Amino acid sequence: MSTGYGRGRLSNVTAQEVVGGLLLALIGILILDLVRLLVTGELPLSRLWSFTWNGIVDSLYIGLAAIGLSMTYSILRFANFSHGDLVTTGAFSGWTVAYLVGGIGIADLSSRLLLRADGGAQPGSVGMDVLAAPVAIILGLVVAAIVTILVALAIDRLVYRQLRDAGGIPLLIASVGVALALRYLIAFVYTTDTRIVVASPPQPELSELVWLELPAFLAERTINLHEATLVIAALALILGVHLLLQYTKLGKSMRAMSDNKDLALITGIPTERVIFATWVIGSGLAGVAGYLIVLDRGQITINLGWFLLLLIFAAVILGGIGSIYGALAGSLVIGLTINLSLIWIPSDLNEIAAFTLMIIVLIFRPDGLFSGVETA
Amino acid sequence: MSGSSKLDGENAGNSLNPLEETDLPQWASDLVLIAGIVVATYAMFAIIGLLTGVGLNETVGFMRLVTFFAAVYALVVLALNLHWGYTGMFNIGVAGFMAVGVYTMAFLTASPDGSPAGLGLPIPIGVVGGMIAAGLVGLVAALPALRVRADYFAIVTLGLSEIIRLALLSGSLRSVEVGDTEYGTGGGSGISYTPVDSVIPWLLERPIIGFAGDQLFALGDMVGIESSIIQSGLYTGVLLLFVVAFYLFLTRIAYSPFGRVLKAIREDELAARSLGKNTDRVKITVFVVGCALMGLAGILWMGSQSRVNPDSFMPIVTFYIFVALIVGGSGSNTGSIVGAFVFAAFLWQGPRFIRSIVRANVDVRAPQTIYDAGVELAAGDPLPLLGYVIGTLDELRFVLVGVVLIVLMIWKPDGLLGHRKELAAATDLSRRPTATDGGDTDE
Numbered sequence: 001m002s003t004g005y006g007r008g009r010l011s012n013v014t015a016q017e018v019v020g021g022l023l024l025a026l027i028g029i030l031i032l033d034l035v036r037l038l039v040t041g042e043l044p045l046s047r048l049w050s051f052t053w054n055g056i057v058d059s060l061y062i063g064l065a066a067i068g069l070s071m072t073y074s075i076l077r078f079a080n081f082s083h084g085d086l087v088t089t090g091a092f093s094g095w096t097v098a099y100l101v102g103g104i105g106i107a108d109l110s111s112r113l114l115l116r117a118d119g120g121a122q123p124g125s126v127g128m129d130v131l132a133a134p135v136a137i138i139l140g141l142v143v144a145a146i147v148t149i150l151v152a153l154a155i156d157r158l159v160y161r162q163l164r165d166a167g168g169i170p171l172l173i174a175s176v177g178v179a180l181a182l183r184y185l186i187a188f189v190y191t192t193d194t195r196i197v198v199a200s201p202p203q204p205e206l207s208e209l210v211w212l213e214l215p216a217f218l219a220e221r222t223i224n225l226h227e228a229t230l231v232i233a234a235l236a237l238i239l240g241v242h243l244l245l246q247y248t249k250l251g252k253s254m255r256a257m258s259d260n261k262d263l264a265l266i267t268g269i270p271t272e273r274v275i276f277a278t279w280v281i282g283s284g285l286a287g288v289a290g291y292l293i294v295l296d297r298g299q300i301t302i303n304l305g306w307f308l309l310l311l312i313f314a315a316v317i318l319g320g321i322g323s324i325y326g327a328l329a330g331s332l333v334i335g336l337t338i339n340l341s342l343i344w345i346p347s348d349l350n351e352i353a354a355f356t357l358m359i360i361v362l363i364f365r366p367d368g369l370f371s372g373v374e375t376a
Numbered sequence: 377m378s379g380s381s382k383l384d385g386e387n388a389g390n391s392l393n394p395l396e397e398t399d400l401p402q403w404a405s406d407l408v409l410i411a412g413i414v415v416a417t418y419a420m421f422a423i424i425g426l427l428t429g430v431g432l433n434e435t436v437g438f439m440r441l442v443t444f445f446a447a448v449y450a451l452v453v454l455a456l457n458l459h460w461g462y463t464g465m466f467n468i469g470v471a472g473f474m475a476v477g478v479y480t481m482a483f484l485t486a487s488p489d490g491s492p493a494g495l496g497l498p499i500p501i502g503v504v505g506g507m508i509a510a511g512l513v514g515l516v517a518a519l520p521a522l523r524v525r526a527d528y529f530a531i532v533t534l535g536l537s538e539i540i541r542l543a544l545l546s547g548s549l550r551s552v553e554v555g556d557t558e559y560g561t562g563g564g565s566g567i568s569y570t571p572v573d574s575v576i577p578w579l580l581e582r583p584i585i586g587f588a589g590d591q592l593f594a595l596g597d598m599v600g601i602e603s604s605i606i607q608s609g610l611y612t613g614v615l616l617l618f619v620v621a622f623y624l625f626l627t628r629i630a631y632s633p634f635g636r637v638l639k640a641i642r643e644d645e646l647a648a649r650s651l652g653k654n655t656d657r658v659k660i661t662v663f664v665v666g667c668a669l670m671g672l673a674g675i676l677w678m679g680s681q682s683r684v685n686p687d688s689f690m691p692i693v694t695f696y697i698f699v700a701l702i703v704g705g706s707g708s709n710t711g712s713i714v715g716a717f718v719f720a721a722f723l724w725q726g727p728r729f730i731r732s733i734v735r736a737n738v739d740v741r742a743p744q745t746i747y748d749a750g751v752e753l754a755a756g757d758p759l760p761l762l763g764y765v766i767g768t769l770d771e772l773r774f775v776l777v778g779v780v781l782i783v784l785m786i787w788k789p790d791g792l793l794g795h796r797k798e799l800a801a802a803t804d805l806s807r808r809p810t811a812t813d814g815g816d817t818d819e
Binding site: 078079109110113114117118159162163166168169170171172173174176177178179180181182183184185187188189191192310313314317345346348349351352355356358359362363366 | 466519523524525526527528530531532534535536538539542543545546547548692695698702744745746747748751768771772773774775777778779780781782785786789
């Protein structure tokens with residue numbers, strides 16, 4: 001038996017090296033092919049740029065959500081399958097408030113309260129774009145964060161606190177229950193219909209936004225203001241989290257707890273307060289991510305977060321579970337993968353590429369691409 | 377480990393598990409237990425249904441559906457119990473393995489003239505082929521099982537099942553031309569084929585069974601039950617035979633030396649390995665067997681419709697199966713069957729039965745939105761709200777499933793029959809801490 005085991009172990013190690021080598025070779029071939037496509041002109045540079053830009057945009061909202069998932073994973077020690085539905089909660093609650101405020105006197109209360117569940121209140125007539133109703137949109141963003149935080153804290157109080165010491169798998173199973181209950185409570189109120197809630201984004205030319213003399217090739221570029229809002233809001237929040245983690249006592253406690261929970265307890269770090277902060281930051285960012293995704297894509301559905309969840313997991317795993325900077329880097333890899341892979345494969349296979357990458361990394365580099373230590 | 381101590385405290389009472397001692401009385405009492413729960417539930421539904429004026433055909437049809445879902449869920453849950461309950465492998469890619477089984481069967485048996493075309497082979501070959509394909513995909517998935525922690529393994533299997541579903545859905549595999557024929561997955565519309573429940577008309581043409589069938593149809597005609605319900609009821613009977621076969625097969629595995637290694641891996645893999653057991657090989661074997669059974673269960677379930685498409689294999693299907701397993705209590709085959717039945721009767725079909733009752737008695741009109749319902753409620757008419765609730769019962773059912781899952785994890789993580797979990801050791805170990813569930817709890 002033991003020799004059989006030894007042989008198995010040996011072949012495993014070589015298999016790991018073989019797969020790693022193959023992966024590197026594949027990436028090398030893809031880069032060479034990319035150069036060939038660019039040189040021969042089969043792939044215009046503008047298209048490569050638009051793929052890359054979409055990848056960055058995708059990676060920003062995945063990253064916002066991934067920070068929270070990574071934090072709960074490292075501090076509460078479980079894979080939170082209800083995180084995607086916190087994203088959905090933020091999207092619905094935020095846009096409801098945006099409609100309530102932005103549509104005063106324009107549309108009837110029922111369409112605004114239920115986000116057009118009855119088909120009324122056209123996004124265009126309510127003026128749901130950042131130029132027509134900036135106050136409503138920003139208010140919606142803030143409410144998305146607040147409501148999601150409150151929902152997450154309530155769930156923690158009702159469910160996860162009872163299971164604090166139950167181990168990863170019971171918590172994981174309970175989080176699946178939370179995900180189902182939360183998503184379908186939203187569906188009960190808002191119906192399961194997918195609908196457009198955001199007007200088409202204003203796209204001014206760059207010269208209209210900047211009061212400087214710009215060179216011609218820059219001045220005529222159009223800017224999608226919804227995408228720009230997403231990018232600016234996401235970058236600001238990520239910077240805020242970075243400052244919080246590095247320069248506050250709370251951030252230090254959180255990093256200590258994700259690194260070594262028992263040691264943190266011994267040194268007198270208030271566990272429950274850190275867990276509270278984890279939910280506030282993690283779910284707040286998740287809610288904002290959901291809100292911004294809807295701003296960018298224009299449509300809302302109850303499966304918004306659930307369909308995103310596996311991509312978020314992929315990002316967290318790629319970066320090494322528990323590392324917030326790793327999660328952000330992982331998000332960038334995932335965002336670029338699902339967009340740049342479109343150069344070679346049809347668009348309905350791009351998520352397969354991302355999930356395959358995730359599985360390969362989980363199997364052969366379980367610590368993540370960047371071998372992140374489990375510290376934020 | 378720390379979390380399981382509370383559970384151990386509850387289990388410590390049943391010091392000697394009777395299962396280990398004598399097999400036959402336990403087996404018989406399990407049968408009585410399952411039959412008792414089933415009969416009591418049916419009697420309850422029949423009485424409620426007939427008293428509230430749902431009608432005979434609808435009540436019998438409802439029971440037929442409950443039995444069908446109980447049977448198919450029992451099949452998958454038993455297979456999953458082999459992975460999670462016995463070996464502690466947290467497989468949440470069940471839907472993917474079922475998809476592989478059903479699609480392979482569909483491809484092998486679909487008509488060569490169809491679109492997409494199949495190979496036109498007989499159904500039994502398709503069924504066996506589907507099982508083999510699901511097992512092979514399981515073999516590929518089992519390799520990571522050796523390397524990663526339980527929660528990582530969960531994400532790997534979920535990712536795999538999504539890869540399978542997205543690949544089946546994708547337009548690029550929709551049709552592949554080989555020679556003059558268009559093969560492929562058919563994308564979103566799927567593949568159509570001869571359903572496996574065509575075994576019933578085939579059986580009814582055999583001499584003795586056919587005669588018995590005629591009597592049954594005549595009897596149904598006399599009582600007033602439609603022949604279509606009886607026909608599908610017969611297929612459900614075939615499913616029940618499969619449940620019995622699964623149960624016997626898996627119980628046989630569980631009490632074999634191989635089965636004891638499985639339980640040992642669940643409780644402490646390192647210890648099992650230290651005792652010289654080749655845990656890697658055992659895990660691969662058991663994963664492949666379980667996946668093949670999932671493929672078969674998928675074929676018997678989804679294969680009884682005449683068309684298969686990727687929407688039947690959403691990740692949520694896996695979670696239903698998990699809920700059924702957890703309701704019954706993982707680690708016990710009897711618990712798996714009870715869980716599947718309770719899930720099918722109360723969580724899955726129960727809300728629909730309530731809807732039938734309400735629709736038979738109250739003239740409800742569903743308002744378009746909950747806002748309209750609220751307005752009418754404020755005006756003193758609660759019926760529109762009831763109508764809205766009944767209209768969205770499918771969504772509320774998911775809420776119910778979620779809440780049940782949460783409540784079980786908090787107050788009864790072992791499920792209804794979880795105390796029946798069989799331990800690896802033949803002697804009483806109850807005074808020593810043991811892991812209560814599969815997977816690593818020491819994270």
